[in-house]
Amino acid sequence: MVAEWIGNGMSGETRLDELIRSLSAVLVDGVFVFVTMPADHLPKGLKPRMIFEEAEGTTVISLRTEAEAHGLTFEFPCRMITLNIHSSLQAVGFIARIATELAKHNMGVNPVSGFFHDHLFVPEGREDEAMRVLKDLAASRG
Numbered sequence: 001m002v003a004e005w006i007g008n009g010m011s012g013e014t015r016l017d018e019l020i021r022s023l024s025a026v027l028v029d030g031v032f033v034f035v036t037m038p039a040d041h042l043p044k045g046l047k048p049r050m051i052f053e054e055a056e057g058t059t060v061i062s063l064r065t066e067a068e069a070h071g072l073t074f075e076f077p078c079r080m081i082t083l084n085i086h087s088s089l090q091a092v093g094f095i096a097r098i099a100t101e102l103a104k105h106n107m108g109v110n111p112v113s114g115f116f117h118d119h120l121f122v123p124e125g126r127e128d129e130a131m132r133v134l135k136d137l138a139a140s141r142g
Contacts, residue, residue, distance in 0.1 A: 012116075023138035024084040025131055031124050033067050033074035034110075035060040043070040049080070050112055061112070061121065078110070079127035081120040081134070094118070101137050102130060 032049060036057045042048075050061040067074045083098075095111045095118060102109050102122070107130060110121040122130040 021138065023134060025120075025134040026082045026084055027127055027131060028080040028082055028119075030080075031064045031077050032061055032080050032121060033064045033078070034076045034121075035062060035067055035072045035074045037072070043072070046070055046072075076110070076121070077124040078121040079124055079130075081122060081127065081130060083118045083120065083134075085117070098134070098137065101133055105129060105133055107133075 036059055039053060039058045042051070042058065042060070046060070046062060046066055048060045048062045050059075052059045062072075064074065064077055095113070098120065099109050099111065102120075107122060107126055109130075112119045112121065120130070
């Protein structure tokens with residue numbers, strides 16, 4: 001069933017000009033944080049937005065409220081912006097273009113790519129500015 005659902009020809013957009021022109025961003029509710037822990041220490045009941053295994057430990061992105069409820073030490077309180085265009089996992093330059101534009105505003109970004117969308121984690125308190133930058137980028141056509 002999953003193979004049929006994923007294998008339905010939805011490989012995503014690869015053309016950078018089309019990705020920028022069609023860029024639509026949505027600010028996701030909640031403040032997110034980054035946590036690191038040993039792989040076998042993921043708390044029961046924690047519902048992370050992302051889990052990534054690294055040599056040094058497991059990186060988890062979760063809501064700050066969940067991290068606090070589980071007594072986890074965290075860093076980088078941030079807001080998540082979802083880019084509502086299905087970019088291909090093989091698209092060249094899309095995230096680099098966005099990161100460059102945010103850097104011009106002295107803003108770091110931690111991007112995460114899912115199968116269907118890219119997600120940007122920007123510093124808490126700068127989400128409105130990030131949304132404006134993305135809107136202006138789309139209006140400029142890249």
